[in-house]
Amino acid sequence: MTLFEQLFTPERRAENERKQAALREKYGHKLEQNPAQANYVYGLAREQMVLDQLEAIREGTLEADDERQQQLYTQLAEGLALQGRFEEAAAITFSAPHKEEYRRKAQALSAAGVPACTCPREVTEASPTDAKGTTRPAQVQFEEVWDGERMVAFVRCLLCGGVGAEVS
Ligand SMILES: [Zn+2]
Numbered sequence: 001m002t003l004f005e006q007l008f009t010p011e012r013r014a015e016n017e018r019k020q021a022a023l024r025e026k027y028g029h030k031l032e033q034n035p036a037q038a039n040y041v042y043g044l045a046r047e048q049m050v051l052d053q054l055e056a057i058r059e060g061t062l063e064a065d066d067e068r069q070q071q072l073y074t075q076l077a078e079g080l081a082l083q084g085r086f087e088e089a090a091a092i093t094f095s096a097p098h099k100e101e102y103r104r105k106a107q108a109l110s111a112a113g114v115p116a117c118t119c120p121r122e123v124t125e126a127s128p129t130d131a132k133g134t135t136r137p138a139q140v141q142f143e144e145v146w147d148g149e150r151m152v153a154f155v156r157c158l159l160c161g162g163v164g165a166e167v168s
Contacts, residue, residue, distance in 0.1 A: 050076040119138055
């Protein structure tokens with residue numbers, strides 16, 4: 001079964017609906033107060049919307065040229081990435097820069113907790129007020145993603161650009 005086919009099963013769609021309902025029941029409005037969780041809910045809804053359109057195209061009730069279909073797959077990938085499903089997103093998107101970014105995040109996530117690089121954890125810069133310079137962390141968190149169960153914080157190393165993930 002291809003990844004595309006896996007996405008189109010009625011079971012999969014029913015599962016999405018079930019997930020959304022379960023999340024609302026469990027977290028209610030609190031869910032959308034956290035940006036990562038709000039993104040997750042939006043990602044699920046976006047996935048659903050695109051799947052509906054792709055299904056309509058397959059059934060012939062909606063017309064779309066190749067370019068439009070590729071846009072839909074790229075949107076679907078965005079919806080999946082918002083849910084922390086980076087591997088699937090990388091496989092589906094037609095956008096090369098996004099594919100690269102999703103791959104990097106999928107890789108970081110599969111090695112969560114493992115440092116992205118061996119660079120020093122802190123950098124010291126010259127300071128006009130302190131002869132010893134100023135020290136700051138060499139890694140900055142640039143994104144937080146919720147995958148329905150876990151909170152994933154992505155960090156990037158300022159020295160080499162390496163991406164790491166921490167799961168809580
Ligand atoms: Zn580094």
